[in-house]
Amino acid sequence: MSNTLTNSASAKSKPASKQPLSLGELDLPTAVRRHLTVTLGHFDDGQTPGNESDQRYLYRALAISVRDRLVPEWQQTLRRMRESDDRKVYYLSLEFLIGRSLTNAVQNLDLDDETRAAMHAYGMEMEDVADRELDAGLGNGGLGRLAACFLDSCANLQLPVVGYGIRYEYGMFHQRIEDGRQVEDPDHWLRDGNPWEIVRAESSRRIRFYGRTEQYPNDQGKMCQRLVDTHDVLAVPFDMPIPGYRNETVNTLRLWKASTTDVFDLAEFNAGSYTEAVATKNNAEQISMVLYPNDASENGKELRLKQQYFLVSASLQDVIDRWVKKYGEDFSQFGQKNCFQLNDTHPACAVPELMRLLLDEHGLEWDEAWDVTTRCMAYTNHTLLPEALERWSVGLFSRLLPRLLEIIYEINARFLKLVDQQWPGDVGMRREMSLIEESDNPHIRMAYLAIVGSFSVNGVAGLHTQLLESGLFKNFAQLWPRKFNNKTNGVTQRRWLAHCNPGLRDLLNETIGDGWQTDLTKIKELAPLATDATFRQRWQSIKLDNKKRLSELVAETTGVDFDTSFMFDVQVKRIHEYKRQLLNVLHVIHLYDRIQRGETTGMAPRCVLIGGKAAPGYHVAKLIVKLINDVAGVVNADPKCRDLLRMVFFPNYRVSSMEVICPATELSEQISTAGKEASGTGNMKFMMNGALTIGTLDGANIEIRENAGDENFFLFGLDAPEVVETKKDYRPNDIIAADPDIARLMSILESGTFNRNNPGLYDLLTGGLRSPHDPWVTIADLRSYIDAQVEVSNTYQDTAKWNEMSILNTAGSGWFSSDRTIAQYAQDIWDVRALPPLK
Numbered sequence: 001m002s003n004t005l006t007n008s009a010s011a012k013s014k015p016a017s018k019q020p021l022s023l024g025e026l027d028l029p030t031a032v033r034r035h036l037t038v039t040l041g042h043f044d045d046g047q048t049p050g051n052e053s054d055q056r057y058l059y060r061a062l063a064i065s066v067r068d069r070l071v072p073e074w075q076q077t078l079r080r081m082r083e084s085d086d087r088k089v090y091y092l093s094l095e096f097l098i099g100r101s102l103t104n105a106v107q108n109l110d111l112d113d114e115t116r117a118a119m120h121a122y123g124m125e126m127e128d129v130a131d132r133e134l135d136a137g138l139g140n141g142g143l144g145r146l147a148a149c150f151l152d153s154c155a156n157l158q159l160p161v162v163g164y165g166i167r168y169e170y171g172m173f174h175q176r177i178e179d180g181r182q183v184e185d186p187d188h189w190l191r192d193g194n195p196w197e198i199v200r201a202e203s204s205r206r207i208r209f210y211g212r213t214e215q216y217p218n219d220q221g222k223m224c225q226r227l228v229d230t231h232d233v234l235a236v237p238f239d240m241p242i243p244g245y246r247n248e249t250v251n252t253l254r255l256w257k258a259s260t261t262d263v264f265d266l267a268e269f270n271a272g273s274y275t276e277a278v279a280t281k282n283n284a285e286q287i288s289m290v291l292y293p294n295d296a297s298e299n300g301k302e303l304r305l306k307q308q309y310f311l312v313s314a315s316l317q318d319v320i321d322r323w324v325k326k327y328g329e330d331f332s333q334f335g336q337k338n339c340f341q342l343n344d345t346h347p348a349c350a351v352p353e354l355m356r357l358l359l360d361e362h363g364l365e366w367d368e369a370w371d372v373t374t375r376c377m378a379y380t381n382h383t384l385l386p387e388a389l390e391r392w393s394v395g396l397f398s399r400l401l402p403r404l405l406e407i408i409y410e411i412n413a414r415f416l417k418l419v420d421q422q423w424p425g426d427v428g429m430r431r432e433m434s435l436i437e438e439s440d441n442p443h444i445r446m447a448y449l450a451i452v453g454s455f456s457v458n459g460v461a462g463l464h465t466q467l468l469e470s471g472l473f474k475n476f477a478q479l480w481p482r483k484f485n486n487k488t489n490g491v492t493q494r495r496w497l498a499h500c501n502p503g504l505r506d507l508l509n510e511t512i513g514d515g516w517q518t519d520l521t522k523i524k525e526l527a528p529l530a531t532d533a534t535f536r537q538r539w540q541s542i543k544l545d546n547k548k549r550l551s552e553l554v555a556e557t558t559g560v561d562f563d564t565s566f567m568f569d570v571q572v573k574r575i576h577e578y579k580r581q582l583l584n585v586l587h588v589i590h591l592y593d594r595i596q597r598g599e600t601t602g603m604a605p606r607c608v609l610i611g612g613k614a615a616p617g618y619h620v621a622k623l624i625v626k627l628i629n630d631v632a633g634v635v636n637a638d639p640k641c642r643d644l645l646r647m648v649f650f651p652n653y654r655v656s657s658m659e660v661i662c663p664a665t666e667l668s669e670q671i672s673t674a675g676k677e678a679s680g681t682g683n684m685k686f687m688m689n690g691a692l693t694i695g696t697l698d699g700a701n702i703e704i705r706e707n708a709g710d711e712n713f714f715l716f717g718l719d720a721p722e723v724v725e726t727k728k729d730y731r732p733n734d735i736i737a738a739d740p741d742i743a744r745l746m747s748i749l750e751s752g753t754f755n756r757n758n759p760g761l762y763d764l765l766t767g768g769l770r771s772p773h774d775p776w777v778t779i780a781d782l783r784s785y786i787d788a789q790v791e792v793s794n795t796y797q798d799t800a801k802w803n804e805m806s807i808l809n810t811a812g813s814g815w816f817s818s819d820r821t822i823a824q825y826a827q828d829i830w831d832v833r834a835l836p837p838l839k
Contacts (some may be wrong), residue, residue, distance in 0.1 A: 026112070028118040031065035032058070039064060052132075056192055057103070059132035062115070063195040066105050068240045074250035080835045081160050087336065087832045089154075089161040092315055092350060093147040093343035094292070094308065096165045096253060097139025099174075099198045099495075099655030101240070103130050104152075106148050108243040134189045137656045138255070140292060141574040141613075142681050143382055143422050145491075145655065146460075146818075147343055149681070152492040153822040155244035155251040156518060158834040164315035166307060167197075167255035168291040175613050175652040180629030182614055182622050186290075197238040197255070205317040206261070207310050213403050218363070225360050227403050230612060233284045234259040235314035245494055245518055249835065253684045256314045258287035302400060309401055312350040316340075320357055328364060335375025339830045342454070344382040345390045348446040350405040351377055360403070366410070378451040378829050379457050380487070382678050384467055385578065391443040394436065408444060412436055414453050422479055433475050439669055451476050451483070456829045460489045461679035461700040463720065464682050470684025485826055488703055489679040490818035493520045496685045501663035503542040504689065504810075511535070520817035523810065530807040533800070543666070543690065551663035553657070554609065557813040560636055560648045566605040567796050570686070571669035572653050572661055574615040576620040578676040582624055582765065583778050584669055585631055586612060587789055588647055589745045592631075595640050603644055604793040609661070613652035620764065627648065627762055658682075663689045666806075667792060670695035670704075671785065673776045675720030676702075684816040690806040692795075694788055696781070700816070707812040712805045714731030716788035717781035730772045732779035744781055 024033065036042050042057040042167050081088065106126070119126045139145060147163065154161035173184040204722070211230030218224050235256040242251040260281040286303060287310050308791040323334060340350055351373060358369035383389065397405045412435040423429040435452065437443045451457050453475060457624055459465030465486035469477040477484050498505045498517050508516060512525040529535040544564060550560040571584050588608055594600060614621030616636050632647040649693050650657065668686035670677075670693050677699035687693060687704055694714040695701040705713040746766070769779055796802050814820075826832050 026065075026068075028065055028114045031068060032061045035064045036061035048367065055129060056132050057126065058119075059129050062118065062129060062194070063102050063133070064117075065109065065478050066102065066109065066115070067196060067241065069109055069111065070105060070243055070250050073243070073248050074241050074252070076248065077116055077250050078252070079108065080838055081352060083839060084160060084836055085337070086160065086836075087445055087830065089159065089339045089341060089830045089832055090315060090319055090341060091147065091150065091154075091161055091163045091341045092312060092347040093144070093163065093165055093643075094311060094346040095139035095144030095441060096151070096163060096255075097141070097144030097655060098136045098145045098148040098151075098240075098253070099145075099659075100130065100133045100135060102133050103499060104495060105196075105241075107494065108245050110246050116166075131656075134192070135171070135656050136194075137187045137189050137654065138165060138291065138336055142679075143344060146489055149490065149492045149495070149818040150822055151242045151251060151253060152494065153490075153644065153818040155242045155249050156247065156492075156494070156819055157822060157826070158244060158247060159251075159822065159826055159830075160250045160835050161251060161832075163242070163251075163253040164311065164318075165253065165255050166288050166291075166311055166353075167257040168288055169257075169285075170290045172291050172613065172654075173616065176320075176627060176652050177625075177649065180626045180633070182625045184616050194238075194240075196240050200237045200239055200242075200254075200792070201470045203237050203318065203321075204259075204313040205237075205256075205315045205321075207233045207235050207258075208724065209233065209306065209309075209400055209685045211402065213406060222363075224363070225403065225406075227360075228401055230631055232261050233287060233310065234261055235310060237314075237318070254315075254318070256288065256311060258284050258310060260284035264546055274797075288408065299711075301392075302396060305396060305400060308346050309349045309353070309404075312347050312353050312536065316350060316354050316357055320362075324362075330365060331358065331362065331368075331372055335372040338376045339832070340377050341571065341825070341830070342379045342381060342450055345447045345450055348379075348390065348450040348453075349401075349404065351449055352404045352411065354405055355407050355411070359407075364533055370411075370414075373453055374455055375452060379454040381447065381457065381464075381468060381473075382460055382649050384464060384676055384678055386472065386474060389472075390446040394442045394444060397444060403501065405444075408449065410450065413451070419479070429475065433479075439450045447473075448476070451480075455483065456485060457483050458487045458829065459678065460484045460487060462488060463675070463697070463702055464678045464699060467675060467720065484829060487821055487829070488815075489681050489684070489699060490689070490816050490821035491681050491684045493523075493688060493813075495659075496662065500659040501542075501546065504539075504663065507538060507542060516814075517772065518819070520819065521683060521814040523814050524812070525572050526811040527808060530804045530811065535668050536800060538665060539690070539807055540799070543664070543806070546663040547666075550660050553660050554648055554650065555704050557650065558648050560632075560646060562607045562609075562646055563605065564647070566607045566646065567666050567792075568664055569608045569667040569669065570610075570661060570665040571671070572609070572611040572658065573680075573682055574649065575612045575624055576618075577624075577671050577768075577776050579612075580671050580673060580776060580778060581610055581612070581628065582769070583671050583785060584608070585624070585628055586745060586749075586778070586782060587785060588631055588645070588742060589748055590786055591645055592635055592638075592641065593741075593744050593748055595638075595644055596692040602643060602790070602794060602797075604795075604796040605644045606646075606667075608645070608647040610648075611653035611657070611661070613653065620768070623765060625761070627754065627765060634754055659683070661690040662686060662691075665689065665691040666796070666802075667691060668693045668695075670698070670701050671717075672779075673778075673781075674698040674718055674723050676776075684813065687809045688813040688816065690810045692792075692802070692805055692809060694785075694792060703769055703815065704812075707815050708809045709812065712808050712812075714788045714792050716784040718777065718784075721775055726777055726780050727775075730774070730777060730780065732770050732772065732774065732777075735779050735783070736770070739783055741786060742779070 116126050119129050151163045171187045171189045174187045176183050208227050208230040211227045214228050215223050236259050238255045240253045242253050287306050354373045355369050358364040419433050435448045459468045469484050516522040547564040554562045628649045635641050635647045662685050665686050668691040670683045674696045679700045696717040697719040750766050
């Protein structure tokens with residue numbers, strides 16, 4: 001007692017200034033030095049870090065120091081969510097392409113000056129230290145990056161939203177180019193650890209695979225279902241902070257890591273069977289080992305389905321556990337108080353899994369459980385390609401998830417009764433809408449399951465939603481017209497303008513104020529300045545600085561010299577036939593042909609950059625990568641092209657490279673076949689940074705054109721209805737024969753100009769272009785594309801006009817903020833409001 005009193009008195013007698021600070025209250029230089037020497041145990045002699053290892057330690061020390069600043073606000077946000085009785089949202093996505101966290105946190109916490117000063121003490125620039133952070137490659141492309149933008153906007157709007165995903169040990173593969181071909185290397189983004197995550201092992205969840213269902217009587221004598229003889233895996237949560245923009249709100253992204261329930265079999269190990277002893281551990285951890293395994297094989301399919309179920313089961317258990325702790329076993333308000341947003345079809349297992357948990361674990365009757373489920377599930381569709389909609393074989397499902405299969409069959413049986421009521425006696429309609437695609441090898445239609453189990457189904461651009469309702473999901477839209485709605489995608493202006501384009505950010509802040517960073521509609525105030533010659537000159541100067549930065553990156557990465565006086569013509573996105581990188585290459589070959597023939601009058605010099613990853617099992621896409629590299633090799637080696645044309649394939653395209661590419665781009669290539677791209681988000685990032693778009697009337701291009709003005713968009717090609725009509729009698733060979741320019745470029749491609757040492761290499765591609773069954777109708781759009789590119793070239797040479805159009809594109813980009821998109825989700829789908837302050 002006396003010691004306690006003495007210590008207490010001593011504490012009271014200390015001056016306030018001597019009280020120990022929490023880690024989050026230390027000034028940043030002190031915090032960095034403390035974490036560098038104490039937390040990380042790294043020698044700090046006060047000298048400039050001399051090697052990459054030292055710089056990695058410095059990055060980690062800085063990251064932990066910045067995270068310390070986030071933690072108090074993070075804890076406060078969690079408390080606000082716990083205390084609030086309002087509805088909460090859980091965003092389920094197999095992808096979160098969050099990129100780098102340090103610079104985002106520094107910006108959102110307004111720590112830029114303090115961070116730079118802390119790094120200057122070590123003789124380092126903040127950008128150099130930030131470059132030591134590996135991109136969190138937890139996504140494949142636009143879907144994952146959209147999810148990351150959405151979480152940013154939810155935090156900015158202070159909405160009670162938690163993201164749920166998988167903590168993949170290896171993210172999207174690292175792409176390198178050998179002899180022009182894509183080679184995939186593992187992307188071990190966690191090799192140095194992740195200073196932004198906090199493990200919450202106490203909240204681990206048990207996930208059950210395989211086994212069988214048996215009936216048993218409960219305490220009241222009611223017959224119930226349960227799984228037995230299962231192979232269990234633990235889902236261990238790792239939480240990452242998602243800070244709002246200077247608003248004291250930090251939301252959570254919870255990523256699940258798969259772990260075994262037992263580390264290994266000690267008896268097997270002691271008996272000398274070392275491999276067998278750890279087999280269970282290895283099999284369990286495979287689930288979260290690699291982002292999207294190649295599902296060309298049956299093993300790949302099984303692992304992918306395991307990932308999907310692993311995500312939804314862990315996440316639903318997590319939410320239900322918190323519910324039960326607060327409300328007990330009363331689920332009457334669960335549907336009204338919770339919403340699960342399914343980001344595409346991948347998490348569709350959430351529908352039957354929530355039913356299983358409510359029925360088998362919490363004793364609800366079917367009708368009650370179904371009412372709860374259909375009140376809280378919402379589904380976003382991201383594709384118009386039928387082959388991209390997930391279908392799982394009944395055989396695989398019955399082996400891996402037997403109880404879920406029983407529930408799906410029951411859902412389908414009850415749903416088909418509704419179909420029979422709507423279309424009595426229509427066997428064809430019943431077959432078309434069944435959740436089970438009947439055949440010799442029946443499959444479950446996961447998109448249909450998501451629609452039936454959700455209260456909302458949304459597309460991600462006006463045209464996309466229209467095509468869903470009139471095509472892919474026509475029957476469902478007829479049955480439930482009020483379920484369907486549109487939410488055009490957006491991107492966060494804080495990363496995709498303020499952070500990645502600091503020169504433009506500062507000009508905007510000086511000119512129209514900084515309110516656009518939280519309300520992008522204010523950027524329209526820029527429009528009157530488009531005709532101001534002095535402002536246009538400043539605008540052009542910023543673009544030139546950005547081009548220099550990209551030119552340096554291109555040279556460093558590929559060895560190709562990009563002349564900053566040339567137009568920077570960019571297409572970066574996933575490599576896929578419908579995105580038509582091939583159309584872009586055909587135009588480059590056309591320019592090459594013009595240069596060879598001396599027909600260069602009016603040709604604006606241009607640097608063409610194409611980047612993106614092809615799925616490892618997608619042979620045609622990988623062949624397109626090879627062609628891009630081969631064409632670039634010939635063009636860049638030709639002295640005739642030196643002053644007019646350069647081309648490069650940018651390898652390992654990722655978020656951090658886009659942050660350099662986007663601000664420097666002058667022409668944005670959005671050239672997908674009309675009716676195939678759901679939305680696109682790269683098109684929005686480029687527009688926001690003043691690039692002009694050449695594109696078809698596809699996805700969000702339509703809305704970009706409306707907001708920028710028709711006269712500030714280079715339109716070409718068939719629209720979606722025209723594509724459908726063209727396919728009825730498509731004759732690409734007739735088009736080629738009738739157009740001398742196209743005939744010549746096809747002759748150059750087919751003659752082996754770009755594959756001298758590998759005859760016939762591109763026959764698959766040229767055969768596809770000439771096929772009347774080409775689903776992408778590339779040749780049909782080629783003439784229009786070439787003509788639109790002539791218009792681009794002519795306009796670019798009128799510098800004042802080009803800069804005016806560029807400014808008007810940025811001024812018109814207000815609609816494409818993810819803040820607007822999320823505000824619409826919050827109001828129209830989720831029915832949620834901003835978190836209240838703590839009581």
